[in-house]
Amino acid sequence: MGYSLDFGWLADATGAIARGAATTVLLIAVTTLAGTLLSIVGAAGRRNGPLLLKRAIGIYVEVMRNTPFLVQLFFIFFGLPSIGVRLDPLLAAMLAMTLNMAAYTIEIVGAGLDAVSRGQTEAALALGLRPRQVFVKIVLPQALKVIFPALTSQIIIMMLESAVVSQIAVRELTYEADMLQARTFRAFETYFVVTIVYLILSMGLRRLLVSGGRRALGAGVS
Amino acid sequence: MIEFTFWDIVRNLLLAARWTVLLSLAAFGGGGVVGMLVLFFRIAKNKWARRLASGYIALFQGTPLLMQLFLMFFGLPMLGLRIEPWTAAALGLTFFASAYLAEIWRGGVDALPRGQWDAGASLGLHYLQELRLIILPQAFSITRAPTVGFLVQLIKSTALTSIIGFEELVRTSNAINNATFEPFTVYGLVALIFFIMCFPLTQYARSLERRAT
Numbered sequence: 001m002g003y004s005l006d007f008g009w010l011a012d013a014t015g016a017i018a019r020g021a022a023t024t025v026l027l028i029a030v031t032t033l034a035g036t037l038l039s040i041v042g043a044a045g046r047r048n049g050p051l052l053l054k055r056a057i058g059i060y061v062e063v064m065r066n067t068p069f070l071v072q073l074f075f076i077f078f079g080l081p082s083i084g085v086r087l088d089p090l091l092a093a094m095l096a097m098t099l100n101m102a103a104y105t106i107e108i109v110g111a112g113l114d115a116v117s118r119g120q121t122e123a124a125l126a127l128g129l130r131p132r133q134v135f136v137k138i139v140l141p142q143a144l145k146v147i148f149p150a151l152t153s154q155i156i157i158m159m160l161e162s163a164v165v166s167q168i169a170v171r172e173l174t175y176e177a178d179m180l181q182a183r184t185f186r187a188f189e190t191y192f193v194v195t196i197v198y199l200i201l202s203m204g205l206r207r208l209l210v211s212g213g214r215r216a217l218g219a220g221v222s
Numbered sequence: 223m224i225e226f227t228f229w230d231i232v233r234n235l236l237l238a239a240r241w242t243v244l245l246s247l248a249a250f251g252g253g254g255v256v257g258m259l260v261l262f263f264r265i266a267k268n269k270w271a272r273r274l275a276s277g278y279i280a281l282f283q284g285t286p287l288l289m290q291l292f293l294m295f296f297g298l299p300m301l302g303l304r305i306e307p308w309t310a311a312a313l314g315l316t317f318f319a320s321a322y323l324a325e326i327w328r329g330g331v332d333a334l335p336r337g338q339w340d341a342g343a344s345l346g347l348h349y350l351q352e353l354r355l356i357i358l359p360q361a362f363s364i365t366r367a368p369t370v371g372f373l374v375q376l377i378k379s380t381a382l383t384s385i386i387g388f389e390e391l392v393r394t395s396n397a398i399n400n401a402t403f404e405p406f407t408v409y410g411l412v413a414l415i416f417f418i419m420c421f422p423l424t425q426y427a428r429s430l431e432r433r434a435t
Contacts, residue, residue, distance in 0.1 A: 066374065066420035067413040068381035070392060075413060078405035156284075163286035167385060174288060187296035195289040202284045 009184040010193065020176030021197055027172060028159040028205070030094050035101035035158075036109075036151070042102060043109040044135065057106065064103030070164050072096050077168045093165035093172075101158045108150045112143030145217045152209045156202050163198070173197060226402045232411060238394035239415050245390060246377045248312045253319020253376070260324035265331050267349075275324065282321030288382050290314050295386045311383035311390075319376055326368045330361030367430040374420045374427070381416075391415060 046057045064072065076099075077092040087095065116139050124134040144151075166174035173194055181190040263275035282290065294317075295310040334357060342352035362369075384393035391412055399408045 062421065062424075063413075063417065066378075066424055067416045068378040068392070070381040070384070071409055071413050071416060074392075074396075074405070075409040078399065079409045080406075082404070082406045160284075160286040163288040164382065164385075166288075174286070177292075181296075188293065188300060191289055191292040191296060195285050195293060198286055198289060199281070199284045 005189055006186055007189055007193075009180070009186055009189075013180050013184075013190075016176045016180060017173070017194065017197060020171065020173035020194075021201065023170070023172040024159070024162055024201065027090075027093060027097060027162050027165070027170070028155065031097040031101055031158055031162075032155050034094070034098040035105055038098060038102040039105035039109045040140065042106040043113055046106065046110060047113060061103045061106055064100055069096070069100050069161050070167065072100055073165060073168060089165075089168045089170045092168060093162070093170045097158060097162060097165070100161075101154065104154050105151060108147050108154060109143065111150075112147035113139060115146045116142045141217065148213045148217060152206060152213070155209065156205055159202060159205060160198065226398065228407070231398055231402065231404075231408060234398055235391065235395060235408075235411055235415060238389065238391045239419075241388070241390040242377070242380050243419070245308075245311060245315065245380045245383065245388070246373070249315035249319050249376055249380070250373055252312065252316035253323050256316055256320035257323030257327065260320050261327050261331070262353075264324055264328050279321045279325050282318055283325070287314070287318055287379055288385060290318055291382060291386050307383070307386055307388040310386055311380075311388040314386075315376065315379065315383070318379065319372070322372050322375075323369065326365050326372060327361055329368075330365035331357060333364060334360055364434065367427045367434060370423055370427040370430060374423050377420055377423075378416065 042057050042060075045053050049057075073093070073096040076096045077087065077089065080087065080092075120138055120142065121134055124138040125131070129137070162172065163174040166172060166178060169175065177190050177194040181187040184190065260275050260278060263271045264279070266272055266275075291310060291314040294314040295305065295307070298305045298310065298313075338356055338360065339352060342356045347355065380390055381392045384390055384396065387393070395408050395412045399405050402408065
């Protein structure tokens with residue numbers, strides 16, 4: 001045996017780990033905002049849009065849900081330049097994460113919209129609100145409240161999945177870990193520390209989302 | 223210099239897809255066995271056994287699969303085990319799957335009315351008999367849809383093992399892409415192959431769900 005763990009390198013590495021974690025947080029923050037907005041538009045379009053749009057959204061959801069995120073990422077980063085769309089790694093990662101997350105959250109948001117009773121819409125229309133106001137002010141807030149737990153889980157899954165974007169050289173947490181272990185030759189210790197950082201991030205993110213959701217959407221959010 | 227025709231690419235990808243399928247099956251089977259063990263702990267009467275299993279599940283659900291694979295790949299050699307990408311990939315995905323499957327099945331056990339346990343006890347069955355004859359068959363049957371759904375997730379997750387060097391579909395496609403410089407075609411085809419594997423299972427899970435409600 002004779003292998004002993006060594007964490008002596010850690011003192012010099014905290015800066016790199018913190019920078020990487022900050023990039024991971026940035027990625028998931030952008031993805032959460034863009035993905036949620038996109039899925040609200042997508043879910044509404046899937047319910048009320050023209051037939052062609054409904055079909056297109058349906059196909060999009062199925063394709064994204066039945067292929068690995070890593071392949072989607074490679075397709076966007078390596079494949080798109082050959083038809084003239086060149087993205088830098090960070091942008092490609094944000095785009096891939098947003099498109100991937102939206103495919104899952106479109107279904108979640110859709111389920112929430114279905115859960116709001118028809119009478120709510122009718123009552124709001126009867127009060128003279130325009131259809132768009134009815135959607136934004138009456139239906140959507142109630143739907144978001146219902147789906148908040150599912151949305152939270154999806155955001156955390158996406159955060160964990162973002163480790164993969166290190167493969168296109170986005171300088172996030174996993175990428176920094178790869179660099180560190182190449183320099184220190186302490187692969188196990190490096191990944192062990194970074195795994196714990198991920199664990200803290202995911203637990204912290206869950207707590208933040210639940211308390212933030214409770215404040216924004218009122219009691220009853222868990 | 224080897225010339226790759228379109229059909230060479232397809233043929234090589236399909237050959238590599240065999241490893242993706244094999245790894246998925248191994249991880250699903252192994253994950254099922256280990257997941258049963260975790261489930262026993264998770265629903266045990268002993269408080270500490272339950273906590274241990276909860277911690278195990280939280281650990282695997284709260285960290286990236288890629289990190290789990292790295293720790294497996296770099297950690298096991300420290301214990302003196304000679305490890306190859308295949309072993310690390312199969313073991314890593316097995317533990318990953320066990321945590322998710324245990325949690326899915328626990329949901330099934332919890333969903334059963336308390337009376338099922340009481341009825342078993344009043345028939346004079348002991349704990350293990352209750353589980354084997356009454357609780358688990360029902361728990362498995364009501365969680366069939368999410369279990370199939372997780373299999374889809376597992377198949378997609380095998381893509382990550384390309385990063386620790388296991389020669390499955392994605393790793394092969396990287397090599398082909400480096401030789402042909404046709405990323406659009408190559409990754410498009412890889413996505414298509416994954417879709418063909420996953421979509422029928424997704425539809426199956428959906429039909430199970432519909433039948434259940």
